[in-house]
Amino acid sequence: MNDISTIVYRIISETLGTPLSELRGDLAIRSIPNVESIKILNVILKVEKVLEIEIPDEATFNLETVGQFDQLVQDLYTQRTEVPSR
Amino acid sequence: MASAGAACDDLTLMRIRHGVDVEEVRNVAALLVISDRARSRVFTEEEIRCCERAPDPVRRFTGRFCAKEALFKALGRGWQGMGWTEAELGVDETDRPRFVLHGKLKARAETLGVRSIDVSISHTSHLAMASVILVCASADDGDGAVGRRDLIRGTRRS
Numbered sequence A: 001m002n003d004i005s006t007i008v009y010r011i012i013s014e015t016l017g018t019p020l021s022e023l024r025g026d027l028a029i030r031s032i033p034n035v036e037s038i039k040i041l042n043v044i045l046k047v048e049k050v051l052e053i054e055i056p057d058e059a060t061f062n063l064e065t066v067g068q069f070d071q072l073v074q075d076l077y078t079q080r081t082e083v084p085s086r
Numbered sequence B: 001m002a003s004a005g006a007a008c009d010d011l012t013l014m015r016i017r018h019g020v021d022v023e024e025v026r027n028v029a030a031l032l033v034i035s036d037r038a039r040s041r042v043f044t045e046e047e048i049r050c051c052e053r054a055p056d057p058v059r060r061f062t063g064r065f066c067a068k069e070a071l072f073k074a075l076g077r078g079w080q081g082m083g084w085t086e087a088e089l090g091v092d093e094t095d096r097p098r099f100v101l102h103g104k105l106k107a108r109a110e111t112l113g114v115r116s117i118d119v120s121i122s123h124t125s126h127l128a129m130a131s132v133i134l135v136c137a138s139a140d141d142g143d144g145a146v147g148r149r150d151l152i153r154g155t156r157r158s
Helices: A003-016 A037-051 A066-081 B025-032 B038-042 B045-053 B057-074 B103-111 B149-153
Strands: B015-024 B087-091 B097-101 B114-123 B127-136
Touching: A003 A037, A003 A066, A037 A066, A037 B025, A037 B038, A037 B057, B015 B025, B015 B057, B025 B038, B025 B057, B025 B127, B038 B045, B038 B057, B045 B057, B045 B087, B057 B087, B057 B097, B057 B114, B057 B127, B097 B103, B097 B114, B103 B114
Parallel strands: none
Antiparallel strands: B015 B127, B087 B097, B114 B127
């Protein structure tokens, strides 16, 4: 797990109250106990703030698992930090 | 899209969709202070102005949050992929809450044949809830389900 994943998983764990040891990449977000859309929005806003990225609403359309969310964040973070080539 | 109260020409083709949501005021309060972007992520500029003018802005924000959630449910989709600001809640000339839809939400409503949207919001000091009722002209729910119009006639096809 890289640094970005560590941050993403920690925020999910703290916000949803799920032990870090129980979070796996293939875990369906909707299957996490007590998950509510306001908590998921909470996760998104915290990740955006900590990593200084913006997660477009439309990018969340097909998200089903924790791993897919992690990958989306990784991609957006990479895009943000990439230096345009000349 | 017609205003609330519009009727369909043929009641046997009418379909009702319903969504409801309840939130704790403190949870929305916590959400709004996560970042500078939090408010504009969920609410339009006009909604923010309107809520901030209210005697208890957080309670007002919570009611609107519930209304949007209830609308998403009534449209048969969760929040995912839907822009929170694509559902803008204002008030009509009689001060009743009224949705104006944009973008994907508007397209979804058109697919479902939504003719009217009725929204009701209620608060206590620590809770808000909202109920959204859609009257749809089409018996097709946009997801391939059929047969519900027969419930209106008293018979149901499987």
